[in-house]
Amino acid sequence: MDKILRIDVGATGGPKATEVPVGEYAGFGGRALTSAIVSKEVPPLCHPLGADNKLVIAPGLLSGTGGAQSGRISVGGKSPLTGGIKESNSGGQASQVLAKLGYNAIVLEGKPASDDLYKVFINKDGVKITKDNSLKMLPNYDLIAKMKAEFGDKVACISIGPAGEMKMGAATVAFTDMEQRPTRHAGRGGMGAVMGAKNIKVIVLDATGMPVREPKDPQKFMDANKRFVDGLKKHPVTGQGLPAFGTNVLTNILNEVGGYPTYNFKQGRFDGASKISGETQAETEKKRGANPTHGCHRGCVIQCSGTYNDKDGHYLTKQPEYETVWAHGGNCGISDLDKIAMMDFLDDNYGIDTIEMGATIAVAMEAGLAKFGDADAAIKMVHEVGKGTDLGRILGNGAAMTGKAFGVERVPVVKNQAMPAYDPRAVQGIGVTYATSPMGADHTAGYAVAQNVLKVGGDVNALKPEGQIELSRNLQIATAAIDSTGMCLFIAFAVLDQPDTFQALLDMLSTFYGINMTGDGVTDLGKKVLKMERDFNKAAGFTPQHDRLPSYFKTEKFAPHNVTFGVKDEDLDKVFNW
Amino acid sequence: MTCFRRQDLDDSSLTQLRLVIDDSQLPGFYQILQAGLMVKALVGCNTKSFLTQQLGISPEYITERIQSIFLEGRPVDDLDSAMIHDGSHLSLSAAMPGLVGATLRRGGVYGALRSSITYNESDSQCEIAEGCVHLKLFNLLMKELGPDLLSKGIYLKSSHLAGFLSGQPLEFWQGCKEILLNGKPVRPDFLEKENWLSGYDLVYLSVITAN
Numbered sequence: 001m002d003k004i005l006r007i008d009v010g011a012t013g014g015p016k017a018t019e020v021p022v023g024e025y026a027g028f029g030g031r032a033l034t035s036a037i038v039s040k041e042v043p044p045l046c047h048p049l050g051a052d053n054k055l056v057i058a059p060g061l062l063s064g065t066g067g068a069q070s071g072r073i074s075v076g077g078k079s080p081l082t083g084g085i086k087e088s089n090s091g092g093q094a095s096q097v098l099a100k101l102g103y104n105a106i107v108l109e110g111k112p113a114s115d116d117l118y119k120v121f122i123n124k125d126g127v128k129i130t131k132d133n134s135l136k137m138l139p140n141y142d143l144i145a146k147m148k149a150e151f152g153d154k155v156a157c158i159s160i161g162p163a164g165e166m167k168m169g170a171a172t173v174a175f176t177d178m179e180q181r182p183t184r185h186a187g188r189g190g191m192g193a194v195m196g197a198k199n200i201k202v203i204v205l206d207a208t209g210m211p212v213r214e215p216k217d218p219q220k221f222m223d224a225n226k227r228f229v230d231g232l233k234k235h236p237v238t239g240q241g242l243p244a245f246g247t248n249v250l251t252n253i254l255n256e257v258g259g260y261p262t263y264n265f266k267q268g269r270f271d272g273a274s275k276i277s278g279e280t281q282a283e284t285e286k287k288r289g290a291n292p293t294h295g296c297h298r299g300c301v302i303q304c305s306g307t308y309n310d311k312d313g314h315y316l317t318k319q320p321e322y323e324t325v326w327a328h329g330g331n332c333g334i335s336d337l338d339k340i341a342m343m344d345f346l347d348d349n350y351g352i353d354t355i356e357m358g359a360t361i362a363v364a365m366e367a368g369l370a371k372f373g374d375a376d377a378a379i380k381m382v383h384e385v386g387k388g389t390d391l392g393r394i395l396g397n398g399a400a401m402t403g404k405a406f407g408v409e410r411v412p413v414v415k416n417q418a419m420p421a422y423d424p425r426a427v428q429g430i431g432v433t434y435a436t437s438p439m440g441a442d443h444t445a446g447y448a449v450a451q452n453v454l455k456v457g458g459d460v461n462a463l464k465p466e467g468q469i470e471l472s473r474n475l476q477i478a479t480a481a482i483d484s485t486g487m488c489l490f491i492a493f494a495v496l497d498q499p500d501t502f503q504a505l506l507d508m509l510s511t512f513y514g515i516n517m518t519g520d521g522v523t524d525l526g527k528k529v530l531k532m533e534r535d536f537n538k539a540a541g542f543t544p545q546h547d548r549l550p551s552y553f554k555t556e557k558f559a560p561h562n563v564t565f566g567v568k569d570e571d572l573d574k575v576f577n578w
Numbered sequence: 579m580t581c582f583r584r585q586d587l588d589d590s591s592l593t594q595l596r597l598v599i600d601d602s603q604l605p606g607f608y609q610i611l612q613a614g615l616m617v618k619a620l621v622g623c624n625t626k627s628f629l630t631q632q633l634g635i636s637p638e639y640i641t642e643r644i645q646s647i648f649l650e651g652r653p654v655d656d657l658d659s660a661m662i663h664d665g666s667h668l669s670l671s672a673a674m675p676g677l678v679g680a681t682l683r684r685g686g687v688y689g690a691l692r693s694s695i696t697y698n699e700s701d702s703q704c705e706i707a708e709g710c711v712h713l714k715l716f717n718l719l720m721k722e723l724g725p726d727l728l729s730k731g732i733y734l735k736s737s738h739l740a741g742f743l744s745g746q747p748l749e750f751w752q753g754c755k756e757i758l759l760n761g762k763p764v765r766p767d768f769l770e771k772e773n774w775l776s777g778y779d780l781v782y783l784s785v786i787t788a789n
Contacts, residue, residue, distance in 0.1 A: 236643070237673045241717055247675060252612055252716045253682060256648050256669045257695060269651075274613040279717060283605055287747075304675075422678050429691020430677060443677065467690035475677065490675055560651060563694045 001064065001104045001213065002026075005127065007120065009198045010051060010110030015118055017127040022104045029061035031087040032484035032529050033105055034076025038085055039532040041109075044539035048080040048190075049167055049197040051111035057098070057158065057173075057203075058106075060486005064099025064213045066222070067508050068229045069488040071095045071297035073175065079189035081169040081356070081398055082415040082440040084537040087483065088191050091296035091305075092175030092184035093156035095486060098122075100207040112199040117165075121151065123206040135201045137162045139349040139386065140174045140182035143202060148180055151204050157182065159202040161351025164192030166388050168396035169416075170356040171196060174348065177296050177305075183318035184296050187353035188442065189417060190398075216514035224507035229301050231501025237493040242304035243293045247322040248278030250421075251330070258560045259426030262330045263372050264362035265412045265419070267559045268426055272335025276325050282306075284337060289313045302490050308341045317345035320354075323443070326421035327358020332365060333372035340375075343382055350386035352396065357382060359399045359418030367406035410556075415440035415546055424549060425558040425565050432472035432567055436547045436575040438533035444479065444489055468567060473575050480533075481526035485509065527578065534576060544573050580735070581665045584710045586780060587618055587733050593775060594782045595739070596758040601787045603753035604725060610742055611715040611724045614667075616733040616780075621664050621709030625649060626657035628668075628711070635723065644719065645673035646682045652697035655685045659699045664709030672718040728785035736775035739783060743769045755788045 002022050009015045028036050034056040046052035055077045062070035073095035079086035098106070101122060117136050121128045135143060140161045147157050156176050163171035171192030172185040186192075215221035232238040241249055251273055254260040258268035274280060282292040288309040296305040296318075306319030320328075320341055328334060328343040347354045361378050364370065369391075370377030384392035394405045399418040403411030412419040417440030424431025434441040482489060487505070495502040502519075509517040537546075553565040619632050625647065629635045635644075640657070647654045648669040654660045662668065673683065681688040689696065710733070715723055751766040758764075768774060775781060 235673075236645075236718070237675050237679070241672055242675055245717055249717050250674060250676060250679060252714075253646060253648070253669075253671050253674055254678065256651060256671075256714065256716075257653060257682060257692070258651050259678070259692075259695070274609065277612060277716075279608055279612050279720065283608060286605075426695050427678055427681055427692045428694055429681065429688065433677075468693075471688060471691060492677075493673065493675060493680070496680065561695050566694065 001099055001102055003102060004105045004107060005103050005122070006107045006109060007129070007200070008110045009108060009112045009200065014116070014131065015129045015200070017129060025104065028484065029063070029104070030058055030072065030074040030484045030486045031076070031089065031480060032525060033058040034074045034087050035085060035529050035532050037105065037107060038076050038078065039536045042078055044078070044536050045541070046078060048078045048083070048194060053078045053194055053197070055108040055191065055194045055198060056105055058104060059095040059099040061484065062508060062512060063095040063486045065215065065512060066212055066299070067225050067512070068232065068299055068301050069491050070486050071299055072483070072486045072488055073098070073186070074483065075173050075186035075191045077191060077194045078540070079191070080167065080193045081190040082417050084415060084440070084540055084542055085438055085533045086189035086191060087439065088186035088188045089483060090173070090175050090184045090186040091488065092177050093297050094158050094175045094205055096298060097156040097205040097207040099213060100210040101205060106203065108195065108198040108200055110198070115199070117199055117201045119201055120203040121206070122203065124209045132201070137165060140351055141349050144176060144180060144182050147202060147204055151206060153180055154206060154208055156205045157202055158205070160192045160195045161349060162386055162388065163351045163396055164196035165201070166393070166396065167193040167196045168352070168385070168393070169193060169398045169401065170353045170360070170396050172351045172353050174351055177318070178298060181318065183348055185348065185351070185353070187355065189439065192351050215512040217511040220511040221508060224504050224511055227504035228501060228508060231494045231498050231504060232301050232491065235494040235497060238302045238490060242302050242490060245278035245282045246292060246304050246306055246319050248281050248320065248325050250322045251277040251325060252279065254422065257426060259423050260326070260330055261412070261419070261421065261423040263333050264331060264366045264410060265423060268423055269560055270330040270333070270335070273330065275335045276329045276337050276340060278322070281319065281325070281337060285309065285319065290315070292319060294319070300488070302488065304490060310338065316341050317348065320344040323421050324354040324358070327355050328361070328378065331358055331362045331421070332378055334375045334378060336375050339379060343379060346379070346382045346386065350382070352382070352385055355420050356398050356418045357385070359412060360395050360402045363399045363402045363408050363411055364395060364406065366410060367402070367408045369406070410552055411550065413441060414549060415542075417441050423558055425553060425563045426561065428565060428567055429468040429471055431549055431553070431565050432468050432572060432575065433476060435549050435572050436472065437476060438530065438537050469571050469574055473578065476530060476575070477523060477526035479526070480529035481522045484525060484529060530576065547572050582616055582710055582712070582780065583665045584618070584708050587616065587710050589780070592780055592782050593736070593778050594760050597754055597783070597785045598756035598788050599785060600753035600755065603750055604787060606746065606750055607724065607728060607785060608720045610734065610738070611720045611727070613738060614712055614714045616710050616712050617727070619662070619709055619711045620706055621662045621666065621711065622704045622706040623662055624658050625654060625660045625662060625668070628662045629657070634726070643672055643722070644670050645684060646671040647684055649697050652695050653682050653684070653692060654697045655689060659702060660697055661699055661702055661704055662711060663701070663704060664707065665712070667712040669714040669716065670719050670723070671716040674717070725787065731782060731784040733780050733782055736778045736781045739781050740775045744771070
């Protein structure tokens, strides 16, 4: 990996591809690379759908190697949803394939001269860009079926659905999985709209004939990878809980502690929780001949994904994740797993972020467009988005837009991005991250990565009130670094609990690149990424007042524990003081 | 949360159902374990003592496996000080993923992130007495602790059990080797009707595996 593919979509005669050396961006991968390019090359005040914005797609530092869990891919740009910098990452096959093809990143830039839609094909022989208006408004599943027919079943695809073409704020960039289904998405922040604004419908990647990337020290890399895999397999979360139940295993415990936002963040418990829990979902999948234990990309040993069949045993969608089941389920008062799975499929097919869509439907329900619990009405709303009706155009631009259009005060967003499935009044520390992350409300921005190993900023006294600020700061730093490696965030538990597994991860990086990666190095990288992102947002007009939760979280008591968000504004402003 | 107490469980007219089932049908009962059940217990003890002495769970298993414990819907950090009362709600979970999974973990470094809902005991002087404990098992613990609990017998809201049984497929009933209702054999089709428990708040259920 030593080059960047830049595609100027505004070039005379149609999009033109140019390969350039990675140059000053060498050593960056994933989120670090997308944020570095965006912060250096994109004017912060530009329109997210205009000529000056860029869409950057970057595999991680270890993608395309034999390293386990290294298949995450980052998508960055200025977000049409938040107006700030965005990095949204995904699983799927593309990261491994793009890295094997030797690219550190693909950058889409410029403004198309016409309405023509293009597909991009990349293999070992080069890049071919073709006008193909027959792809217009194709949903992702139909699109990928056409690509499979044209390019075969070995390719990986990066695509947008109709929502991306309509440049909606909730539009995703989709990535095909091991079965060539468009089930993995860079969902947050409307990156699909930026791709849509460049008139690129799909990027098809074929690494046939390309070898696995070779480490500087193959033997030591293999040894580190083995220790890393052993650590993941022996840990009860990565070795047992996630493979058995998937991420939706969180439903029951969040509900139990009253932290499961329900009925548009009105209360913390949902009567139907056990009907849509990961435990119930896994049993349902097994009974119907589906598979609750499955990886989203080759090289995954955690296997937290799966497939979901309908009542007749036919494939309906991939196993919906916790956030999706919450967004379309509990948050809308819906307890029918089949209807939730249908919405998951529709979101993937139209190319819409499941979290933003579910939160938006709940806001619409609060506005009176449908009753909470009405699953058929919720499904109809998703179709409205996919078809681009007048209502769909509003809904497809997210919860904040929908709240404004229908006069709803209670809209759970930060920087215009909908909150995920953890109420910040019950788990206040995550509220600190929702408020202060440069990405907008984001549950993955501050993750459980090795606080006790990295000791970013020294030991934290968890009993002190300011512990929440310190923990959020440290978690955001660590997450920014992990996102840059291209490693799946679910390695977090094994790394958190097992210092030898964390060391194995550092050894993988060190032996692959011939460097000496240390915990301090990881910390420095995370700080550098956050600083770039914060600086971009500041130049784009963000102030400390944007680092706040909506005011009703401070005043509206959240049942069953009747708590409000109590972290002071002046403390939120200290998060990035390091 | 619905709250039953010991006097509700001591009702002598309580319906008793005993099922002898094939091993393969046990996962069907996970729905009951995660939705919640009740057991008779000596209350007025601390959570650790309840788990070890009354549920028979080893201290090693508690330390290594039961990473998150919730009492009255609040995360518990100190099992020695958190007391079990008549009508208490106790839920048990293995380690969970994600930041929030780590946050809810017992005694973890991220406990500060959920300090506003952490369980703090306000009645540590309670006396030992007969009581009722509401219990939920989640994720990996359903398979590991569930069979023993089901075989010892549990109490359920009748409506929950009736709803559960009425939704079972044919294979479930084919896997039932023996059904005793108040000590007398009954046919599956009797239990499939939702109204057989009407008039009763609670039912006593025991489930034994045949192989």
